[in-house]
Amino acid sequence: MGISVQYTVRQTMSNLWRNRLMTIAATLTVAVSLSLVGAAILLQQGVSRAAGVWKGGVQLIVFMQPQASQADTAATASLLASDSMVRSSRYVNQQQSYVEFKNLFAGQKDLISAVTPADLPPSFRVTLRTAKDAGAVGARLGGRPGVKKVAYNQAGIRAMLKVTGALQDVIVGLAVVLLVSASVLILNTIRMAIFGRRREVAVMKLVGASNWFIRVPFMMEGLVQGLLGGALAAIVLVGVRSGVQSLVARFQVNALNAVVVPGHEALLTQLLLLLIGSVVGAAGSALAVHRFLDV
C-alpha cells in the first residue's frame, strides 16, 4: 500500500503552517548560513581564478617571446633546472596559456575572440627555494635570448591570497556553526510538530497506519525547511554576484575582472547550496523522528 502523495503534501503543508514561526526561524537560519557558505565559495572561485597563475607558490613567471625558438626555450629550461636557487619550474605552452586566458576572462567574450593561442607568450612558472632570491634569479634570466619579460609575484597578490584564505576559514567556520544550529532548530520544529500531532499519531498507530505513513510528513517538513533555506541562499548569491559585477564595472578595475565568477560556476554553487540545505533539513528531521516519534 503506497503512501498517498496528496495526503503527504497536505499534511506537510499543514504542519509547516501550524509551526510557521519556528519554520521561518529554521528556514532563515539555514538561509543565512548557506549564504555564507555560498559567499565563501564565490570568493574562493573568484580569487583562485584571478590569482590562478600564482597558485601553488609560483613566485616568478618567465614569459618567452611568442616566436621564441626551440633552442632558446630549451636553453632557458636547462638554465632554470641547473639554478640552485630554483626549487622547481614548469613550462606552460601557448595552447595551455590560451586555455588559462579563456578561463580567466570567461566573462568577456569579445576579449577572448580577439585572441588566438599564437598571440599568447609561453612561460615558465618558477618556484624558488627562498622568496628573497626572486630578484637575483629574475636578473639572471632577463634579457636572455627569447625571454620577453620576467614577472614577480608582488606582495599584493601574496597578501590577497593570504587574507582571502583566512577570511574563508572564518566564514566557513561561522557557516558550520550556523548550519549546526539550523539543524537543531529544524529538529526542534519537528519535535513540536510531533508533539502537536500526538493524538493523531496515537490514533494512526492504533488503527494500523504504516510506520512510514506516519513518519514521512514530518520528514518532508524538515526537508522543505532545509530546501527553502537553500533556495533563499541561492537567491542571495545571485545578488552577491551581480553586486560584485557592478562594483568591478563601476570602478573599471580590469585586474579584478576575473573575480567575477561566470554564471555556470555560480549555478553549480547554487545547486550545491540546495543540496546542503536538503541534507541539513533531512538530517534534523530524521533525528527528530527517530528520537521523538516512537513507531
Place this chain on the structure above:
Amino acid sequence: MIRLENVTKTYKGGVTALSGVSIHIPKGELVFLVGPSGSGKSTLLRLLLREELADGGTVWVGGKDLSSMGKWKVPQLRRSMGCVFQDFRLLPNKTAHENVAFALEVIGRPRHVVAAQVPQVLELVGLGGKAHRRPHELSGGEQQRVAIARAFVNRPLVLLADEPTGNLDPDTSRGIMKLLERINRTGTTVLMATHDATIVDAMRRRVVELDHGRVTRDEYRGVYSYGA
C-alpha cells in the same frame, strides 16, 4: 482467535502485571475481563495490540504469534483489530464523520471506499444524523459511539474494549453494551475489560477474572463477582 499460553509480563521497575496467564477465546465470542484495579486487564489488552511484548509465554491473535512477529508487521495486525477506550480518544478538531474517515484514510483506503463506508457505520452506531458534529458537541455516550464506529469501520476480526462504559451513566452504558453485542453478532470477537457489574450481571456471558496478574476465574454465563 485469541490465545494466551502461560503469559508473563513484568514492567520495567519490577511490577509483575501478568503471570502465567492462559486464555483461549474462539472466534465470535464475547468475553468480559474483570478484576480489581491493577490486576492486569489493560496490560493484557496492550499485549494483544502488541503495544507491549510479553516476556514469557506466547500470545496468538488470528493464528499469528505476536512475540515472533516483525515490528513492521504490527500495523497489519492492528488493521485486523478495533479498539475502544474509556476516554474515547477522538480527535477534537475533526467531526464524527472525519474521525471515522481518518482511520480508513491513514491505512490507505481509496476515497470511494471511505465515502461509502463511513456513513454506513455511523448509521449502524445510531449517529447518522450527527455525522458533522465535533466531539465537544456530542454527549459522552455519543462520543463512545463514534469511537466504536471508528474501531469497527474496517470490519476487524477482534474488537478490544477497555472500560468502554467507565465514563458513562447506567442508561448510556446499556446502550453502548447493546451496540457491542450487535457488533459481536456480526461474527466479531469482542473482549471487554470492565468494572461495570450491572452490565456483566445482566449479560451473563463468559467472564474471565484476573487478580494480581493471574486468572482466578473463567466461566461461561458468569457474573461480575464470584459468589454474588
